[in-house]
Amino acid sequence: METARYAFEARSVSKFFPGVKALSEVSLKLSAGSIHALLGENGAGKSTLIKIVTGVYQPDQGSLFCSGQACRFSGPRDAMAAGIGVVHQERNLIPRFSIAENIFLERNGRHLFRMIDYKALAREARPWLERLGLDLDPALPVSRLTVAKMQMVEIARALALRSRVLLLDEPTASLTPHEAEALFAVLRKLRDEGVSMLFVSHKLEEVEQLCDTVTVLRDGNNVCDARSTESLGRQDFVHLMIGRTEQVVTRRDREQEDVPPFLELKSVSSALGHRDISLAVRPGEIVGLYGLVGAGRSELAKVIIGRYPVTAGEIRVDQAPVKIRSVAQAIHRHGIGYVSEDRKHEGLILDHSVLENAGITVWRRLANCLGLVGDRSIRALVEPHIRKLEVRTPSLHQKVGLLSGGNQQKISVAKWLSAGVKLLIIDEPTVGIDIKSKAYLHELIHELADKGTAVLLISSDMPEMISLADRIVVMNAYRVQGELANTGEYAKVSAGIMNLIHD
Amino acid sequence: MGRTSAYFQADWFGPAVISVLAVLVIGLIDRAFISPAALDVLILAVALNGMIVLSQMVVIAIGQMNLSVGGIGGLAAISFAGLMQVQGLPPVAAAAIALLIGVAAGLFNGWLIATTGISAFVITLASLSLFKGINLGITSAQPFYEIPAVVKAFGSEALFDMLPFLSLPTIVIAFALMVLLTRMPLGRNILAVGANPGAVALTGVSLKWTVIAAHVISGFLAAAAGVMAVARLQIGLPTIGDDWLLLSFAAPVIGGAVLSGGHVSVGATLWGVAIVAIITQALVLFKIDPYLVQAVLGLLILWAVGINRWREVRARKGEGKL
Known part of the structure; x- marks a missing residue:
């Protein structure tokens, strides 16, 4: 059982779309207690891989393993049930509902006529908020929070679902540098508690600062797979992403006249x-x-x-x-x-x-x-x-x-x-x-x-x-x-x- | 946020203050407005219109609309009256069947919307015509006159000479809806689907059945309003329901409901009904052309939508974020 070392593994996964091979035998290995970066230029296959990990797409070839067990996701719900929590770029919260109700949205929806005990809900939500270092009243409506805090609530929800893997898609896209710093502190704390995280970002300085290992995709292929970031610098990431090989570019030189700008x-x-x-x-x-x-x-x-x-x-x-x-x-x-x-x-x-x-x-x-x-x-x-x-x-x-x-x-x-x-x-x-x-x-x-x-x-x-x-x-x-x-x-x-x- | 400011921000606060002030001011101008008889008429209007409006409000909560509330109400009304007059059914049995017809009509609407993905606007516009057509087919546009005395009494008399019987169903339903929408997962799901369907789908709640549930509740309430209308008018008119549509949207909007879904308030909506009833009665009292009532109602909706929009823009600017 060699694969049990990984909280999640995608092994030689391929995905085809009409006329395009989006992913070609790509591997991704996520270890418990580490933050893993997924890098690639636009169109490298990153979002296809993310959709496979979160159960939106099914791979055409290759297999997925959760804690060493082979698994198949026929939809996003299966991936969630297998312990893969996702914090999407867009917010998946109900703005007028309280923080606590949003955290337990999944659990509450099941019994249609059982009265919701808001006090108990708030009590149960508090430890998850505290774990993320959030000092917020769980009864507050989410609409009163900043984007950064809303994101934290989504992380709390993923954790409350007992996720072992947390996928963060461009989590800092709408945060201020200060808020991003606070998020990183939380992610590091979660890592030390044994959570496995997949961090998808365009911002290389964040990857350099935060991540332990990295997988880089280029044109639907692995350039590297779970490589340690220790010896890698920003320049190396750039090289990995765009490749060293000369791209064929057809370019015409145009006469530049010295005219005033339009x-x-x-x-x-x-x-x-x-x-x-x-x-x-x-x-x-x-x-x-x-x-x-x-x-x-x-x-x-x-x-x-x-x-x-x-x-x-x-x-x-x-x-x-x-x-x-x-x-x-x-x-x-x-x-x-x-x-x-x-x-x-x-x-x-x-x-x-x-x-x-x-x-x-x-x-x-x-x-x-x-x-x-x-x-x-x-x-x-x-x-x-x-x-x-x-x-x-x-x-x-x-x-x-x-x-x-x-x-x-x-x-x-x-x-x-x-x-x-x-x-x-x-x-x-x-x-x-x-x-x-x-x-x-x-x-x-x-x-x-x-x-x-x-x-x-x-x-x-x-x-x-x-x-x-x-x-x-x-x-x-x-x-x-x-x-x-x-x-x-x-x-x-x-x-x-x-x-x-x-x- | 202190407790007092929470009251100021609550949806029902504005409409409630306006209603009370309006009654007092109009009462000062003309004492007749606050005579027991006039207040009685006011309460009866709120009771019947309240049921109509709550039927629409449930569908607004999921971000849709039900143009067929009047069609369902009318069909339920003539079924109720017809089953008593023609089939000789006792009122309770006739009312139960009328309510079942409402549930079936709601199921029809909800099922078509949820399974075909066609907009609620189109589906309920078509079903409005369908229900109205069945109504006219059954009645040949002739009213049912033979309404049992007990039904007439229910529509005109009052409990302990204080509370009109007609207001009892509305009170019970309003309370039940309040519990449903604030405390029960089904109601919370309805609101959540209105606010962010994508997020709800990820929690495993069925969008389809949530939409159907909202329309079934709406159909049931519309039918209840139809039965109440027969009791109030003391006659089974085929035209019952024809003039419900504008009101059914006006009151929730005055009560701060978000038409794109996700937020409604039972209390504020009922205060919205009260405002409309007060204005209508005042215009009658001051012998103003009844056609003007329609125009005033239109202006009122525009004003309420404007207020809601202003609030929304202010909220988006992110004031007071934590």
Whole structure:
């Protein structure tokens, strides 16, 4: 019984999705009384592995062991019953219910008509709170707590379910540094009491500080498996995650003319929490905005297009200081468009036709003297773009929701082509898109820039960033960490970016 | 947080103060408003409307709506009256069958919503029409006139000449719902599903059966309101239930219910019913065009929704977090 050493083990687990091998013979070993880090870049297979551990997905190959016993999870409930407690990124609490009731939510739900004894519940909840060093009245409603305390309540709930393994998915994403420190103190205490923890984080300094062992994934494979972090530094993590091998990046050099910037941000602060953001985009230039999830990049885009107010600093368009108060102003007065990362919710109207979606940005321009827009005038403007992008659609009247992700994304870009904007902010253009459409979109973005459009590209896909951007601005925690020229040398530029983020 | 400020923050506090003040002010302007007879009418209105509104409130708790409360109530009302007049059933048996019809209608709504995943709005809009159609098919739009004396007495007389009999079921149901929603796991599950269905699913509670339970309770209460309406009107009118819908949403909203689910208050909702009843009566007393009542009710809902929204925004700003 060699495996009994581990509180949980995933052995040679593979998971396939149509056309993709998300995980290929990946192993994960979690020991009691230790904190284990799971690292990997976006798309490395981390979230697939997490979903297998928590019972959301079933592995196609390989097996899982809980304390040495083979186990199968047919759903999240099975994983919980096997002693795997999860603290998700989103909160799974009932805000109006008390802390105690939330901790015992699972147990109470079973007997539908048995009166709940709130005093007893509070009494039972107190030891779990004390174990986490929380001095809170268990009768308080959860809605009165800060996010950090809510997270603690979720940890208490997982412990109250007698979990032996605790999975924490990006637990510090919405915490202040001080709150994160307090969380780490609690996690260390739990480790010393024998709890096994799986810590998933993008923040390498936290992994370095907190974790005993690490598993790194790259392209669905184990780069290392339960390796001790003792001799590893931040640089080593970066190397493990992005790999030493040169990535093939096709990059075109573009002539850079020395023209004044079309858009310039000078020490901009925003109501969303951005501080001291300065950057510039010239006509015909692609400026990349890189950062981890939660760095404030999409939020910055929304500040630029006037969705959220600027509280300090200055935005200049064509060298003139401007105040953009609405998205309509951004488009019609200043020629700034935004392709949202969330194309389903913010980019496209899935129930409307291709023509309606692609034409939405030009309705105002095409409206005739009666304020009416004719299908024919829209078609004349939109059709060439759709044809050029090779959008695979049976007709312009096809509902957008029925097209593939790649074709949907082409349409959300196409609608801005017909709008004739001078600056296009493109947010995560190729997430969830097949390789061929991805190449098309890259070509399109190049073409846009060649024609003189200024492009601000937000992407978490490092190869994409390095193949497209002329310059890369690195953001972290709603601030600009630095800027580097993109030479196209993958290893050098990616290491430079990682260093800027983790400095 | 001190005990007194807890009262100020409670949902029922605002509507209760407004109700009492309104009665006093209107009473000062016109003594007729606080005469025993007028107060009696007020209590009867609160008793009947309270039952209607609680039927809607249970479904609001899970974050859905039941547009068919009036349809169920109307069907139960004519079944109750018809079984007594045509079949000659004793009132208790007729009432029991009418209530069963309400339960069946709630089961129908809840089961369709929970298993098909179609929104409650669409399902109950359709079933409203269905129930109303059955009602008109049975009655040919003709009322049942022969209501037994005991039923009429239940709808018009008062216990010890103080408390109208009609208010007894509402009092019992209000108390039972209060216990259910604050102390019993079934009620807590209903509220939890309204607040965060994903979190509830992870605890192993069945979302499907929780949704069905809420609609069954709603159907039962709507049918009870239908039976009470027959007793109050002393006639089995096929039009009973036609004008319930607006009120059924107005009172919970005035009582601070969150329409997206997860929070309702029985006490505050009943005070909401009282406010609506007071305004309606005052407008009648001052001989104001009855059509204006409708407009005032609309404004009242807007005002209450505004207050709720303001509270929500303030709460989200995170004031007073621990």
